[in-house]
Amino acid sequence: MILAVAPASPADAWLERAPLLLRDALTGWLPDALRPWVSALLSIAVILGVFGLLFAYMTLAERKLLGRMQNRPGPNRTGPFGLLQPFADAIKALTKEDIVPRAADRVLHFLAPVVLVALSLLGLAVIPFGRNLVAVELEAAVLYFFAAGAATELSIFMAGWASRNKYSLLAAMRALAQLISYEVPLLLSVVPVVVVAGSLSTTGIVAAQGGWAAGIWPHWHALTPWGFSAFAVFMIAALAESNRSPFDLPEAESELIAGHLTEYSGFKYALFFMAEYLGMAALSAMAVTLFLGGWQAPLGLLEFVPSYAWFGVKLLLLLLGFIWIRATFPRLRIDQLTRLSWKFLVPLALVNLLNGGFWAATADWSGPAAAVRWLVSALLVVVPFVALARSLAAGYGPRTYRYAPS
């Protein structure tokens, strides 16, 4: 466990070095024994601040974008373009009455949102946001990330169960089923990345994606056949893990009247929202790290832009993708949800594991052999996909509707 006290490398551009220089300026006067701790606290503060703001404006962006997609303006009254809306919401949430049902399990009812936010934040510690910007440098960082994320559904369960409300309990059940189902493809899709990169550490994985093939094709994992497949599986599973539409079954406003959130109000409710966005951001950040080259620039001549900016751009793109998907797809039924995972994603991820192994074993193929390597890898993606899709779709035709004669 190494706390990030790496000195700024003078070779980097000034913008690249800026965060580190700032940190050194702030902690430079402290005794050496305290410096790592203070800088760790500083990292935490920065992460909290940045992601808090991100959360605030993500809610706004979501509401605006959904509004535009649904042909309505969205919030536009508070501040210019509604830019102050998040703060208005925060003030409202803080001042509202905190209602706890009489029959509820008070302790768990209180603990659930707190634990959820805490756990959602934990994962962010190992994400390398820039060339030297990682809060905690861990050898087994990927494992740590998923271990920290594993408990989030537990708090949703706590919330659902503690509310002593049958809708909430249903949400709790669904949350557990969903987690058990999607944890598997999520982890399986990461394994080939670990195999190919030969490292469990996030910085190592990002470093493995540096450089360009033929000067223009980045070595990002998502730009290889196996990596693309793994990326797709990962993103679908991430959608489910963060309870986002179309996998928002625990919430399911239209069926369970917000599920585990039914009996929450005020600031606790806001915390749940915050946790949802933080979790989404954490998973997206992990996806960027694992598949999209982390902070690496897409082109050599664009390297003058600071690495953390690249990271931010990619992260934002993925988050906007989440919102777009939410506006597009209807919610799945619970049986469809589990079937998608066990019958489609898990087999696909398993085959992809093989594919990753093949890619790692053929790392030294070059020239014409490289083309063969790409072809085989692509076939290993396409063939199972088509076969699985066809076998699962067998017996299903386009849906037809019968209307009663008028």
Next chain:
Amino acid sequence: MLHASHLWLIPALPLLAAAVGAAAPRTARRLPVALALGAIIGSFLLSLAALAGALAAPAAKLTANFTWFWAGSTAVRLGWLLDPLGALMSVLVCGVSVLVFIFSTAYLRDDPRLGRFFTCLSLFVAAMLGLLVANSLLLLLVCWELVGLASYLLIGFWFERPAAAAAAKKAFITTRLGDLGFLLGLLWLFHATGSSLFYDGGAGVLEGGALERLAATTLPGGWTAATGIGLLLFAGAVGKSGQFPLHVWLPDAMEGPTPVSALIHAATMVAAGVFLVARVFPLMAADQGLGGVPVHALTAVAVIGSVTALLGALLAVAQTDIKRVLAYSTVSQLGYMMLAVGVGAWEAAVFHLITHACFKALLFLGSGSVIHAAHHEQDARRLGGLATRMRFTYVTFLLGTGALIGLPLVFSGFWSKEAVLHAAELWPVSHLPFLAGLAGVVLTAFYMTRLVSETFLGRARGDGAAHAHESPRAMTLSLAVLAVASVAAGWIGTPAWPWLQSQLTGAPVAAHGLGEGLGLMILSTVLVGAGIAAGGWMYAHSPRADDRAPDPLARRFPGVFAALVARLWIDEFYAATVGRLLRGAAALAAWLERWVWGGLVSLTGRVAETTGEVNRAIDEDGLNTGFDRASDGLRDAAQRYSRAQTGEVQGYLRAVVVGLAVLALLLVWGGIR
């Protein structure tokens, strides 16, 4: 070429087929049939290979011996023997069996127990083949008894019929009488020589040293051990080969399916006796040159054989059942074979055995074809006129008849019978067997003419015969092959070219041309002609009008004919003597049982009862009280302890942990280190 150590394969194949067939489900009809056919054809090919091996060195007795088990310090050894006699017989048995098997597939096609039939047939053939290649009298006896068992199963194959069941029992028990002698002879031989192997590199019982010792051993009354053993072994052959006085089972055995009759009477079972005598011929002949012996073993054989030959021919004259005629004919011909052995010409006996196997199988299968076509009508009086309806069967039957009665020069029976008669003529002891043989020749020609005329000529005298059709291809095929063999089998042993004899004896036999036996040949030809003429005059010339008309012979000689129909009252004689004796003995035993032994038993029982009463009193009043109390205590305790077996896992676990805790406390605090 087949090595002697691989000879066991020949019987093993059908045995395997029988074992698998026996284990097969009853509904699997085709499997045993296919297995049996495949196995017998395989055995046939192996036999041919064995024959090639044997003929390469006719004089050498090729053996493969092994120790079965040790009885104390005595090794009981078994083995296989490859010599021309055994190999020829194997080829013969396998060949005839193949044809009979093929015939049976058609003859018994609709029988529900077809699979069982072929399983039994396979066992029968396996036992017979084992008997042929055995180099040990013990092994031979084992196979011999297996043959008996299989014949019992086959004769009683239609066991729903009381007659068939009775015939099976009769065959089994009658042959068992002879086998008793065989067993005694074997034991005696084993006791006297310490071995049961025929040939064992000089140490076998049929080799010089042992034979000299046996001939030199004298018993009270001037008998030698060789004579005694030979006669005992011959008793077995008498039973198996249907010799007088144990011939009574053979005609009754006709109750079995006709292919069985063909197999038993042509190639296998009855041949076993002749084969046995031929096999142990050196032993039988060991007492030949000795003076002071009351009866030489071979003399007895010759006498029994000649009596059987004449008696069988006589009895055949008056039979109306086709198969019974053939059965008595078999008895008669077996008599000829024994006669030949008795006068010292065992190779002539084997020659006749071979030719007889061919034509008698042909005749039986032909009669089977007739019976099959005539809807199981086998009474010759109700047949007739089949010559036109079943032309193929008729022609082959005629060929077989010609071979049996010994039509000169072409037919096989002529040559083999000539060899037998020639040997009998030269026998120095007596001319009576020779004369009996000549009489038999006349009678044979007579009764066969009678049989052919009644069956095939004239007009149909019954529904079965009126609606007969030629039999299916599988039957006629067998008939055709056997017909060729019946004619041609005689050419291997003519006086001009005695190939068979020289192969059998292992020493070249000089061809003496036709001159020496010419007179005898002319004589027998004349006798055959006379027999045919008499038969033809009586039966073919004026065929009977219907099935109720009396036999022409009965009109002329009613007394003789009645005696013959009654089979000379031999069965009745047995019933009156042996049967009554046995019944009397049984009555005596019953009386003894009821009054003498019964009284003793009752007395013993009463004593035991009283003792028991006393015992019970002691037990119940004295001992049981204690035991009861102990048992009650035990049961109560068990009930109490069984209450601990609640089925609750946690209870058990608790007990385990308490025990562990006590142990740990003792170890840590108790100072036990």
Next chain:
Amino acid sequence: MTTLLAVLALICLAPAVAAVLVRNLIHSALLFVLAWLGLAAFYLALGAEFVAFAQALVYVGGVSMVALFAVLLTRPGRTDLLPPPSAARAVGGLAAVSLVASMLASSLFWSRLPSMEPTAPIPLRRLGELLAGPYLVAVLLVGLILTVALIGGLLLAAPRRPAEGADA
């Protein structure tokens, strides 16, 4: 070092004890989760990084989920929560405590264990090489066991088809 470990040990032990004692099943299961997390932290302090994360992943993300799911699926009624008879509980508890007390005593007071210096932690790469090298067979066997357990669990928990069981 010892102080840190002691604190973590308390964080680990207290929820475990509480989990055994509370009546509420869900509370109990959640307290178990807390205990496992504490144990993971303890492993981390011991320098077994990988094991600590694996512990958290498997126990918090897997076992606890399955347990909670089982609790919800079986919906225990009032009688299900009845403990065994108090006498039996007392005997069991006493036995367990005395067993462990003796273990403790023997390990703490009488054992002549040398107080070793901590060995260097194993680098992750070395651990991977160990797993893929000398322990490859064991890894494969564990994979097999997991597969069998998965299938076995499915078969056990799958509802019987109506055709097979009348009471299904």
Next chain:
Amino acid sequence: MSPLHLCLALSAALFCTGLVAVLIRGNAILVLLGVELMLNAANLNFLAFWRFGPGGGEAGLVFVLFSIAVAAAEAAVGMALVIAVHRHLRSIRIADANRLKG
């Protein structure tokens, strides 16, 4: 008190806690969780001796990994059994499952 002794003490205490859970709780699920706790205690011992033991104890660490994997399998099968038993007996009291006959 050395770190090793501390580890052993914690291990013993955890084992005791798990054992008590197995012995005095009537609910099958809690019994299973108690067993898991006992397994954890054993794991802790392995790790302790790997870290503070006489050296050469890489196997201890590896064994803990295997132990965790097997514990996961055990939990899955155990819970499946609990569900099956519940479906059959309408109860998950371990004391109710006291008959061999289903």
